[in-house]
Amino acid sequence: MSARVEREALVLPRSWGRERRLYWHDVERLDGRRLYCRDEALTLDAASCAPVGEVLADRARDGDAAADPGALRDRLLAVDAAPGYWPARWLGVLLRHAVALECSDVHLGVRQEHVEVELRRHGTIMPLLALPSSRHAPLVGAAKSMAGLRSYVHDIVQEGRLRLAEVDVDVRVSVLPTVAGERLAFRLPDPRVRSLALTDLGFDPEERSALEAVLRRRSGLFLVTGPSGVGKTTTLYAALRHVMLEDGGRSRVATVEDPPEALLPGVTQVRLNPGDGLDMDVALAHLLRQDVDVIAVGEIRDRATARAAVGAALTGHLVLATLHCGSATEAVHRLRELDVPADRLAHALLGVMAQRLTRLRCAACGVNGLGVATCPRCLGTGFDGRSAIAELLLLGEADRSAVAEGRPPAEPTRRLAERANERVQRGLTSAAEATACAR
Numbered sequence: 356m357s358a359r360v361e362r363e364a365l366v367l368p369r370s371w372g373r374e375r376r377l378y379w380h381d382v383e384r385l386d387g388r389r390l391y392c393r394d395e396a397l398t399l400d401a402a403s404c405a406p407v408g409e410v411l412a413d414r415a416r417d418g419d420a421a422a423d424p425g426a427l428r429d430r431l432l433a434v435d436a437a438p439g440y441w442p443a444r445w446l447g448v449l450l451r452h453a454v455a456l457e458c459s460d461v462h463l464g465v466r467q468e469h470v471e472v473e474l475r476r477h478g479t480i481m482p483l484l485a486l487p488s489s490r491h492a493p494l495v496g497a498a499k500s501m502a503g504l505r506s507y508v509h510d511i512v513q514e515g516r517l518r519l520a521e522v523d524v525d526v527r528v529s530v531l532p533t534v535a536g537e538r539l540a541f542r543l544p545d546p547r548v549r550s551l552a553l554t555d556l557g558f559d560p561e562e563r564s565a566l567e568a569v570l571r572r573r574s575g576l577f578l579v580t581g582p583s584g585v586g587k588t589t590t591l592y593a594a595l596r597h598v599m600l601e602d603g604g605r606s607r608v609a610t611v612e613d614p615p616e617a618l619l620p621g622v623t624q625v626r627l628n629p630g631d632g633l634d635m636d637v638a639l640a641h642l643l644r645q646d647v648d649v650i651a652v653g654e655i656r657d658r659a660t661a662r663a664a665v666g667a668a669l670t671g672h673l674v675l676a677t678l679h680c681g682s683a684t685e686a687v688h689r690l691r692e693l694d695v696p697a698d699r700l701a702h703a704l705l706g707v708m709a710q711r712l713t714r715l716r717c718a719a720c721g722v723n724g725l726g727v728a729t730c731p732r733c734l735g736t737g738f739d740g741r742s743a744i745a746e747l748l749l750l751g752e753a754d755r756s757a758v759a760e761g762r763p764p765a766e767p768t769r770r771l772a773e774r775a776n777e778r779v780q781r782g783l784t785s786a787a788e789a790t791a792c793a794r
């Protein structure tokens with residue numbers, strides 16, 4: 356290590372920090388210490404030099420992802436109990452591991468004289484741990500500082516972002532003043548959107564092979580429907596990956612979203628910018644001139660988008676889109692409400708897949724649908740992981756005639772409730788979960 360002391364600060368080459376996986380938000384202004392990274396060098400106050408060893412030791416331990424939420428809890432308690440309590444360090448460990456454990460949200464609030472930390476993992480809220488309330492102010496202060504928010508204001512809502520460089524993700528941070536004190540919510544990007552293939556989502560073989568057949572088409576509209584948070588976008592991205600893989604680069608693939616949820620290699624991705632006139636219908640119209648074959652539309656929310664998507668589907672493009680509605684037949688009704696003419700809809704629509712996510716019973720403890728409080732995998736919630744179920748409506752000739760005449764198409768043969776009950780019979784989930792998710 357080459358280091359020199361400069362005006363009471365220890366200056367180290369930036370590479371020194373990088374090699375040791377040391378990043379500015381771990382070390383900036385921790386408990387009154389001043390330790391920060393400049394463009395050219397990692398600068399440490401002379402008084403802070405000793406704890407650097409501790410940071411590095413923590414970092415070495417931190418290298419291995421926590422195996423489960425229980426292991427994360429142990430690690431956080433160890434960091435909290437270590438001499439020199441550093442809230443930014445603690446938050447960094449919490450968030451990095453929450454990402455690795457596929458959590459979608461991390462919550463931090465005050466309840467009954469404790470700071471309560473909760474995870475939402477695979478759709479289940481898990482109480483992670485409780486800290487003494489004296490930890491609240493330093494943790495909120497550190498989170499605000501990491502997200503570039505005003506740490507000296509405590510009575511307004513604030514929203515920001517922080518970057519976890521080590522795991523290459525952006526985290527949305529929301530601060531809400533409540534009567535008990537400020538509440539923090541961290542929204543983590545969905546790792547499923549980034550990586551999963553169609554075969555990873557848990558669909559039954561029947562639905563999956565029907566979907567794969569749709570993805571071989573090069574014209575028409577296919578919709579994935581369901582309420583928020585059921586994995587519609589994950590399915591869309593997995594479908595595009597499937598197209599890219601199967602097609603051997605013969606088709607040009609594009610997405611139009613606000614904003615893109617993940618980057619897909621080889622896919623043209625358009626980020627909407629409604630303020631500057633780049634609305635969904637405008638982007639779609641321009642994509643048609645860019646010689647694309649397959650287009651994924653984030654979500655059909657308005658009349659212009661609905662008409663543009665149907666228009667693209669009728670002019671030799673496979674259009675995949677999500678729609679916020681319940682059943683497959685409801686989707687037809689919803690598009691009619693958005694003023695898509697019945698005859699155009701009847702010609703364009705290939706099919707609709709209504710999707711839900713079923714939470715799976717924790718394999719480590721969930722025997723009766725009830726978790727064991729000491730279970731490190733599910734923290735007593737009884738659930739670990741999720742699997743997709745779907746009902747698929749593929750339009751046949753009779754359905755097309757019905758839609759063209761303004762009547763609803765036939766109901767799908769296998770309904771969501773049936774798929775959910777099959778999961779119960781196979782012992783994968785509880786009856787209550789099946790009922791709730793097929794609603």
Ligand SMILES: [Zn+2]
Pocket residue numbers: 717718719720721726727730731732733734735736737738
């Ligand atoms: Zn468990």
